Amino acid sequence: MSKPIILIDDEEKFAVMLHELLQGSGYEADYCLNPEEALVRIKQENYQLVITDYKMPQMDGAEFLQEARRINPDLPVIMISGLMNMPELIKVANIGVTLVLEKPFNIEDLLENVARFVKPSASEQATAEAMDMEASEISFQQEKVTVTYPSPASFLSDASNENKRFLETLWNSANSSRHLPFYTQHGAEVRQVAMEIMNWTGHEVCSDVVRIEFADTDKEITLNWFMDSEGFPGALLVDLRDVEWDDAAKEKFSDWVNFVETCGKDISMSRIMYVLPMGARFELSEIGMKEAHASMFSSDYPVLLSLRDRLLDTAAYINRFLGEKEKEAIGTDGLAQLLHHPWPGGYIELQEKLAEISRLSELAEDISTDQLSNVLHADVINEVPSAICLNAGTYLRRRQREYILLHRKPGEDLKDTVLRLGIDSDNVSVDDVLEDKELAFPGVLAG
Amino acid sequence: MNKSILIVDDDQDFSDLLKGIFQQAGYDVHTAFSAEQGFEMLEKANVSLIVSDHRLPGGLTGTEFLNQLRKRGVNLPVIFVSGFLNDEAIRELIRDGVEGIFIKPLNIFSLLKKASDILDAKEKENGGNGDSDKDESGKGARHIGRIMGESTSGKDFIKKARKASGFRRNLLLIGPKGTMFEDIARDIVGLAEDKQRCEVLGPGSVTADRLSALLEGELAESPVTLVVNEAESLSEEEVEAILNFGDEKGGSDSPLRMIFCLSRSVEDLYEDEVIDDELYLFLGANEVHVPPLAKMPEDLLEIAKVEIQEQSKEAVFDTKLRTLLLSHQWEENFVELRSVVIRAVSLAQPLPPTVRHFEAALDPNQADASTLDDVRSTFERFLLQEKQRYEEAMQMVTGKSP
Numbered sequence: 001m002s003k004p005i006i007l008i009d010d011e012e013k014f015a016v017m018l019h020e021l022l023q024g025s026g027y028e029a030d031y032c033l034n035p036e037e038a039l040v041r042i043k044q045e046n047y048q049l050v051i052t053d054y055k056m057p058q059m060d061g062a063e064f065l066q067e068a069r070r071i072n073p074d075l076p077v078i079m080i081s082g083l084m085n086m087p088e089l090i091k092v093a094n095i096g097v098t099l100v101l102e103k104p105f106n107i108e109d110l111l112e113n114v115a116r117f118v119k120p121s122a123s124e125q126a127t128a129e130a131m132d133m134e135a136s137e138i139s140f141q142q143e144k145v146t147v148t149y150p151s152p153a154s155f156l157s158d159a160s161n162e163n164k165r166f167l168e169t170l171w172n173s174a175n176s177s178r179h180l181p182f183y184t185q186h187g188a189e190v191r192q193v194a195m196e197i198m199n200w201t202g203h204e205v206c207s208d209v210v211r212i213e214f215a216d217t218d219k220e221i222t223l224n225w226f227m228d229s230e231g232f233p234g235a236l237l238v239d240l241r242d243v244e245w246d247d248a249a250k251e252k253f254s255d256w257v258n259f260v261e262t263c264g265k266d267i268s269m270s271r272i273m274y275v276l277p278m279g280a281r282f283e284l285s286e287i288g289m290k291e292a293h294a295s296m297f298s299s300d301y302p303v304l305l306s307l308r309d310r311l312l313d314t315a316a317y318i319n320r321f322l323g324e325k326e327k328e329a330i331g332t333d334g335l336a337q338l339l340h341h342p343w344p345g346g347y348i349e350l351q352e353k354l355a356e357i358s359r360l361s362e363l364a365e366d367i368s369t370d371q372l373s374n375v376l377h378a379d380v381i382n383e384v385p386s387a388i389c390l391n392a393g394t395y396l397r398r399r400q401r402e403y404i405l406l407h408r409k410p411g412e413d414l415k416d417t418v419l420r421l422g423i424d425s426d427n428v429s430v431d432d433v434l435e436d437k438e439l440a441f442p443g444v445l446a447g
Numbered sequence: 448m449n450k451s452i453l454i455v456d457d458d459q460d461f462s463d464l465l466k467g468i469f470q471q472a473g474y475d476v477h478t479a480f481s482a483e484q485g486f487e488m489l490e491k492a493n494v495s496l497i498v499s500d501h502r503l504p505g506g507l508t509g510t511e512f513l514n515q516l517r518k519r520g521v522n523l524p525v526i527f528v529s530g531f532l533n534d535e536a537i538r539e540l541i542r543d544g545v546e547g548i549f550i551k552p553l554n555i556f557s558l559l560k561k562a563s564d565i566l567d568a569k570e571k572e573n574g575g576n577g578d579s580d581k582d583e584s585g586k587g588a589r590h591i592g593r594i595m596g597e598s599t600s601g602k603d604f605i606k607k608a609r610k611a612s613g614f615r616r617n618l619l620l621i622g623p624k625g626t627m628f629e630d631i632a633r634d635i636v637g638l639a640e641d642k643q644r645c646e647v648l649g650p651g652s653v654t655a656d657r658l659s660a661l662l663e664g665e666l667a668e669s670p671v672t673l674v675v676n677e678a679e680s681l682s683e684e685e686v687e688a689i690l691n692f693g694d695e696k697g698g699s700d701s702p703l704r705m706i707f708c709l710s711r712s713v714e715d716l717y718e719d720e721v722i723d724d725e726l727y728l729f730l731g732a733n734e735v736h737v738p739p740l741a742k743m744p745e746d747l748l749e750i751a752k753v754e755i756q757e758q759s760k761e762a763v764f765d766t767k768l769r770t771l772l773l774s775h776q777w778e779e780n781f782v783e784l785r786s787v788v789i790r791a792v793s794l795a796q797p798l799p800p801t802v803r804h805f806e807a808a809l810d811p812n813q814a815d816a817s818t819l820d821d822v823r824s825t826f827e828r829f830l831l832q833e834k835q836r837y838e839e840a841m842q843m844v845t846g847k848s849p
Contacts (some may be wrong), residue, residue: 073568084534085534086532086533086534086537086550089534089537089538089541090532090537090548090549090550092541093537093540093541093545093547093548094547094548094549094557094561096546097541098541099541099542100537100538100541100542101538102534102538125766129766131829132825132829134829134832159843160836311833311836311837311840312836312839312840312843314840315839315840315841315843315844316843318843318844319843319844327844327845332845332847335841335844335845336841338844339837339840339841339844392834392837392838395833395837396830396833396834396837399829399830399833400830403826403829403830407826419760419761420760420761420762420763420799421763421824421825421826422761422798422799422824422825422826422827424827439830440826440827440830441826441827441830441831444827444830444831444834445834
């Protein structure tokens with residue numbers, strides 16, 4: 001699928017690290033280990049931002065920049081490098097580099113700059129709108145979202161209004177359509193979504209949901225498996241999150257749908273779900289497909305938001321996986337720490353780490369906050385963030401920051417974003433808000 | 448093209464050297480010896496590029512100078528020339544959007560090349576102002592009556608208006624109800640190379656005296672464009688005064704030309720006997736049609752954005768608002784748009800207007816005052832909601848009320 005950012009670094013480890021960092025912050029990116037290959041892709045794709053290393057064996061950053069400028073003079077290019085001397089810096093300044101960050105760089109700094117150049121993708125927009133929709137519909141009397149699907153849901157948490165809406169859309173689609181695309185991030189509860197659907201369609205729910213990578217859909221072994229199986233799976237997940245969405249992929253997609261629709265198996269009760277990456281452009285009209293097949297697709301592709309935007313679902317999963325004994329072991333502070341964690345790896349990360357906590361609680365009665373921190377940040381390359389006071393204030397300030405970054409217009413000064421969104425200027429300054437010191441509306445905490 | 452450069456450097460010798468280099472290359476050069484002098488010069492002179500030393504009097508660094516310029520709303524490209532710069536300073540300059548950095552000893556050719564590249568790129572961005580043969584697209588050109596030419600019809604209009612702007616005698620501006628004729632006429636007059644006088648008259652204000660005053664005394668030879676608003680509603684006497692004045696002073700060599708604003712094509716007006724033979728013949732057929740707002744969706748959005756931001760800087764121009772604006776018919780065009788914006792802004796006072804205020808402004812009958820009562824911004828509601836959720840989530844996992 002077409003992504004907004006391209007990363008170039010000959011060091012694979014660094015490229016992968018950066019890629020994960022961006023993904024964890026909700027940005028989809030392609031990466032290339034070779035600048036020449038990157039130039040070809042810049043020509044083909046409509047990237048909004050390039051992030052590149054300077055020293056690379058095939059060509060240096062200045063040459064690369066010159067070529068990239070020739071292809072698109074307005075494309076923002078951020079250079080990350082530790083080994084640039086003055087003449088090199090001057091050279092790239094005169095070719096019009098957008099920003100030079102020195103290694104080791106400040107992650108916040110990078111993300112803030114990425115936000116300046118990358119337009120909110122369709123689903124980031126969806127997140128922003130979902131945030132606004134929730135907020136504008138809030139009647140301050142806990143109004144409930146009305147749902148028609150069998151509720152409460154059995155597998156996917158629907159404690160949050162966001163998931164209630166997601167399931168409601170999916171339920172309405174699943175009643176009349178066979179092929180159901182939806183958007184979500186890596187690590188999200190896609191199996192739980194499939195299990196919910198199996199439940200709705202009267203299938204026996206097995207946790208062993210059939211999930212295949214889109215890349216495998218045209219392999220003989222895959223197709224034979226479907227043909228040799230007794231029936232067709234009641235719910236099938238096809239994962240498109242790592243797909244390069246080019247013409248070949250579109251053709252392959254059309255072939256796949258054709259296979260499903262004409263394989264001769266009874267598929268009347270089957271639902272096929274397509275897991276799309278956040279922000280991707282998926283247009284049925286761009287996929288040459290028989291009209292009869294296209295009509296079997298749902299028209300609404302809902303977004304399963306990332307866990308950090310669904311605090312109540314996080315709480316529901318914590319309750320699902322931790323018993324009283326484990327909760328006692330980590331204590332109230334520990335539970336707060338779990339709620340405050342942004343879960344960049346989604347449900348899968350949550351599940352793994354709660355299992356780890358269960359294991360630890362077998363060994364000792366108490367789990368200290370440091371131990372918990374180590375579990376939560378085990379996979380972070382950098383240092384574990386020092387413990388901060390966890391309360392509604394810290395949580396709200398983080399959410400406030402996310403809200404502001406999500407609502408920033410491309411190129412807009414963050415201060416202007418805050419002013420545009422509104423601030424209680426009698427009691428608080430814009431700088432305090434941007435430095436995470438204050439809420440834009442401090443009265444919220446008091447009320 | 449404006450090739451005017453401001454050099455800011457307190458080293459007189461080096462400043463003279465730079466001045467010589469740029470003057471020989473055909474640039475107009477202004478010089479200043481401090482940032483303060485530079486700011487003064489920018490107010491007086493029409494500068495298109497700044498070349499500055501990185502270390503300025505008063506301990507000012509290039510980055511600080513750049514920031515001060517931006518703070519004053521000066522977004523001109525800046526090139527720094529310096530004896531020495533550390534890496535951190537260069538990275539800062541890049542971050543602040545410097546266009547070029549040159550270290551002494553200076554490579555004159557690459558400095559000149561850089562300057563001309565910057566000005567070329569800038570000119571391209573501005574759509575080659577004033578050269579109507581070269582710029583066929585109409586897009587990127589200066590707007591006419593706020594129409595930028597973003598839509599197909601808008602682009603077409605801009606193209607035709609630019610082509611017509613060099614008219615000698617009469618130009619007929621045809622547009623639907625609510626068209627901002629005066630703004631459009633003034634912008635068309637403003638396209639001329641030399642600054643022309645532009646006078647606007649309409650029904651009730653046309654008299655022989657006022658007309659003859661346009662070319663009286665020392666103004667006799669000075670080019671002037673008379674804009675006649677609602678020309679089809681002029682009284683018989685007014686028409687006669689204009690015809691007499693035109694016969695007397697008009698002609699291909701005359702400094703006088705006229706723009707007549709009409710609601711329909713002259714052919715139609717003549718057929719329906721709204722205008723008589725004499726006026727019909729006088730007007731001619733040099734028509735430019737202004738499309739209705741609803742026919743220019745992209746321009747409508749651009750114009751609405753500007754209008755809204757003029758009224759309320761903090762207003763959000765989001766998808767929902769855009770969809771709402773596009774779904775409206777705008778039968779009274781600009782005038783209606785402007786009044787809707789003003790109404791929405793006043794409904795939302797003291798906060799910036801949101802979609803619901805525009806909905807109410809577009810349909811005053813359905814405005815449900817109660818939905819407008821809540822003046823809290825979405826941002827504040829969001830924070831409030833998040834606080835409730837946080838408390839609820841804590842309660843869920845701990846089993847305790849907060």
